[in-house]
Amino acid sequence: MNDTLPDTTALEAAAFRRLLQHLNEQRLDVQNIDLMILAGFCRNCLADWYREAAEAQGRPLDKEQARQAIYGMPFAEWKARHQREATPEQLAAFAAAQAAHPR
Secondary structure, three states, X not given: OOOOOOOXXXXXXXXXXXXXXXXXXXXXXXXXXXXXXXXXXXXXXXXXXXXXXXXHOOOOOOHHHHHHHHHOOOHHHHHHHHOOOOOHHHHHHHHHHHHHOOO
């Protein structure tokens, strides 16, 4: 990212690990739909980006392997433990966010 710092890869990796820890330990209350509404990405997006980065380095991962790396457990387990059904308000906010920021 910033070419003026030496070995930014280690710093970026540490920050990324801290982000995952924050999302998966301190902020389990924040649902993926909440992240999508506010930031335009969620844990699943991070898993997709992680998988794409691995593939770019010749280390293919499947979707479940990438999600486990991001969630810290199998996705189905995380979903059963922590994911709630989206409320009508969340769904409306998500639709509005998608309309305001099309891909």
